[in-house]
Amino acid sequence: MPERRPFDVLNSSLNNTVIIGMKGGAEFRGVMVAYDVHMNIVLEKAEQLVNGEVKRGVGTVLLRGDSVTFISPA
Amino acid sequence: MPERRPFDVLNSSLNNTVIIGMKGGAEFRGVMVAYDVHMNIVLEKAEQLVNGEVKRGVGTVLLRGDSVTFISPA
Amino acid sequence: MPERRPFDVLNSSLNNTVIIGMKGGAEFRGVMVAYDVHMNIVLEKAEQLVNGEVKRGVGTVLLRGDSVTFISPA
Amino acid sequence: MPERRPFDVLNSSLNNTVIIGMKGGAEFRGVMVAYDVHMNIVLEKAEQLVNGEVKRGVGTVLLRGDSVTFISPA
Amino acid sequence: MPERRPFDVLNSSLNNTVIIGMKGGAEFRGVMVAYDVHMNIVLEKAEQLVNGEVKRGVGTVLLRGDSVTFISPA
Amino acid sequence: MPERRPFDVLNSSLNNTVIIGMKGGAEFRGVMVAYDVHMNIVLEKAEQLVNGEVKRGVGTVLLRGDSVTFISPA
Amino acid sequence: MPERRPFDVLNSSLNNTVIIGMKGGAEFRGVMVAYDVHMNIVLEKAEQLVNGEVKRGVGTVLLRGDSVTFISPA
Secondary structure (H helix, E strand, O other): OOOOOHHHHHHHOOOOEEEEEEOOOOEEEEEEEEEOOOOOEEEEEEEEEEOOEEEEEEEEEEEOHHHEEEEEEO | OOOOOHHHHHHHOOOOEEEEEEOOOOEEEEEEEEEOOOOOEEEEEEEEEEOOEEEEEEEEEEEOHHHEEEEEEO | OOOOOHHHHHHHHOOOEEEEEEOOOOEEEEEEEEEOOOOOEEEEEEEEEEOOEEEEEEEEEEEOHHHEEEEEEO | OOOOOHHHHHHHOOOOEEEEEEOOOOEEEEEEEEEOOOOOEEEEEEEEEEOOEEEEEEEEEEEOHHHEEEEEEO | OOOOOHHHHHHHOOOOEEEEEEOOOOEEEEEEEEEOOOOOEEEEEEEEEEOOEEEEEEEEEEEOHHHEEEEEEO | OOOOOHHHHHHHHOOOEEEEEEOOOOEEEEEEEEEOOOOOEEEEEEEEEEOOEEEEEEEEEEEOHHHEEEEEEO | OOOOOHHHHHHHHOOOEEEEEEOOOOEEEEEEEEEOOOOOEEEEEEEEEEOOEEEEEEEEEEEOHHHEEEEEEO
16 A cells, blocks of 8 residues: 555545536536545535536525535535 | 544534435425434424425424435524 | 334325335335335225326236335325 | 335235336336345246336246346236 | 345345346346346346346446345346 | 356466456556455556557556456467 | 555655546646645646646646556656
8 A cells, every 4th residue: 555545635625726627517616614534525615617607696505525526625 | 533523513513403414406495403424314393395496394304314315504 | 224214104194095106216106014124015996007007907016126216105 | 314215015925916117227027026235026926018018928937136126016 | 024025036046147226227137147135136148238238248346235226036 | 056156267267368347438458467355456558449549558557346347368 | 456556656766757538538747845645746847738748737636536547657
């Protein structure tokens, strides 16, 4: 196992803007304020994106880890 | 792990209006009156939305956590 | 955790008419006479609905919890 | 929990004709001669249905519980 | 529980020709020479079928139980 | 349980060319040099196939067992 | 079990460029800097590919193992 672990990305992204990919292709962009071991994630000031375009603002949103495909610091 | 946890969003949303995203793309909007660790959720005064439009009122509805993708305070 | 629990909806709906949403979009409407912790559900006098229209009567039907997405008292 | 349990439907349907719904929409109709706790089911004199029409006879068939969505006495 | 069990079909089909349905709709036909509790199955002299037509011969093939939907003696 | 076991196919295919079917329909062909109990598989000199046509060479590839549907010695 | 194990590919690819296939067909290419037993993977200098074409640069990205289908050293 490598010394760096995947969850380090989550920890270092706390309070920063991230893009979250979801199963089915939708994406959310917002400030990550909480996560847990299941990759359940809370974003604030969040927007839902479809094909890279902002579809709507959603404010605070809890994303269920089971539906998350990727997490990328913006 | 951060001090704020994803389930805090659920707890703080009790008795408030939320929007729930479901696998397949449907959404429900209503007052969240119950949830559990599986993210099974009960809404009252709920409406089912398709493409952001109200499809129908459903009154009380129990959403199975396995099908939930996101939860957002309205 | 809130005092009201999601399964309360199931218990209070026993012997009443409910609408059950299934993965893939089909729905069943009938009198709920049994359920278990997996959300396996038995309806009697049941009808299968497609796009809100009655497709056919199915009498008694056991719905596998894994395929259930929502349960709503009718 | 209610006194009647979902698996009662399976037990009372033994040696009777049932219709089984499968993920993806296919259905099988036949005489149920065996089942287990995973809802693996064996039908005899079975037919595969597509859109309610008989597609072909399949004789004996073991249906994997993971793919079963509903079971209804015919 | 009934006296006959679903896995009896597997055992009695050993060294006989079976048709296996897979998630997504493909099918394989061949002589079943091995299986396990996960319904992983090995066929010999196997053919892959699409819409009931032979698509190609595949000789020996190990089918992963997770993708199997039904098993029927041919 | 039969004396022959599904994993025998994996073991006897080590260092031989196999075709691997993946969920969604893609296939890989290459020399199998490693596998584990989850059916995670490593191919070398591998090619990705779409509709039976070589789409591209991929050299070494680790296939995640969860996405594997079948394994066939070429 | 063979002496070579699938995770050897991950370990030997650390700090090298890899292509990751995802459920649904998207791919990511980048330098793998971390992974864990769930095949959660972190890429740096990553690009998202669609049909083999670079769709966009994503910098650092954490890919959830559950959505990974294959990993190939580039």
